[in-house]
Amino acid sequence: MTGVLIVDDHPVILQGFRRVVEDAGVAMILEAADPVSGYRLFHRIRPQVAVVDLAFRGSGLAGLALIRRMRALEPRARILAFSMHRDPVVAARALEAGAIGYVFKDLPVGDFLAAFDAVRAGRPYLPHRLATQIASLGAASEPSRYDTLSAREIQVSILLREGRDYRFIADNLSIGYRSVVNTCASIRKKLGARTQAELLGMILAVEDLGSHG
Template sequence: MTGVLIVDDHPIVLQGFRRMVEDAGVEMIFEAGDPVSGYRLFHRIRPQVSVVDLAFRGSGLAGLSLIRRMRALEPRARILALSLNRDPVIVARTLQVGATGYALKDMPADAFVEAFKAVSEGRNYLPHAIAQDIALLHAAPCQPPAAELTAREIQILILLGEGKTYQGIADILTIGYRSVVNACAALRGKFRVSTQADLVRISLDYRHDRPVRRSVGLHGA
């Protein structure tokens, strides 16, 4: 494995992270602007470290699926996830699908370099405040519904908020239509709501990087 792969669909952001990776002493850097080309590059070059944005325009948190596929292809992969989202549920699921570390896009450059170096050395990395939030989430005597969501359910929830139809979601995630129908039924059950409109309302929190449990009237939020 050699070099670093950066996958992000915002050219300016891509350039910024490229400079920071170069500041960390890396010379061989590969770039991809979407999950499909990102996975193809990963499959071909098997980079030492992959830096992956979680959110892609029109595809929800497609980075979750990309990270899962990378980990399945290369169990030793070192993957740093990037996001503006501080929700501990999303962070926890990102680690569960295979990310080695999680960095915030608005963190200072020196903090990003610290995160990158940790992951490149095979060490896990989480911003301190997020690590505390995850610990508190797991320690809570009564878990909020959001804590029960799978990575796939989170993806579907966000895509609903983007106005995608069931078939559109199935196409984006390359799963069956019936799987989407069943997942939405499970989501309504977990959040104790009865309509699709309720799910769309809840999904807006994830789209705007706000923890779901703040907007659905959960106790202890």
């Protein structure tokens, strides 16, 4: 996979994005002004990173469906949701759809580049305050909940926080794939996370997971 695709219906945003990522050393930049064109480009080119706005004129939050289709087509897709929406519910829906990062359009360029670099490297990214808000959607993340995690569950949580998939975690910890699946299910139950998005928000909101357990 090569290049970066941005899907946004604001010409000024597209122009600014191109300038920023060119300065960051990206050579191939693809642009689409609507979800249909964005999906066609993604299907044909399979870019390394897709940056997707959530709201499109006349189509509501059509970006969520686009992210979901991209993820279904390419399970390894590295997708950054790029939005003016600060509602943690909307952000959680973007993560559930398949984005691994979420960043606000009005943040400084340096913050956007931090998010872009993280997602390009396959690591999750959420602004800290947003991560905390998403975590609170499912249940309050009291320190005592993290204290109930076993050493193995903390190891797995740290690797999840780094954006590692189940196969990588299994190989890294020298355990079976099914053991990773079961451990993640146990972590969600202990932390009270109903979904993977809530779990990711909880993990990213903790300053130092290694201090628990």
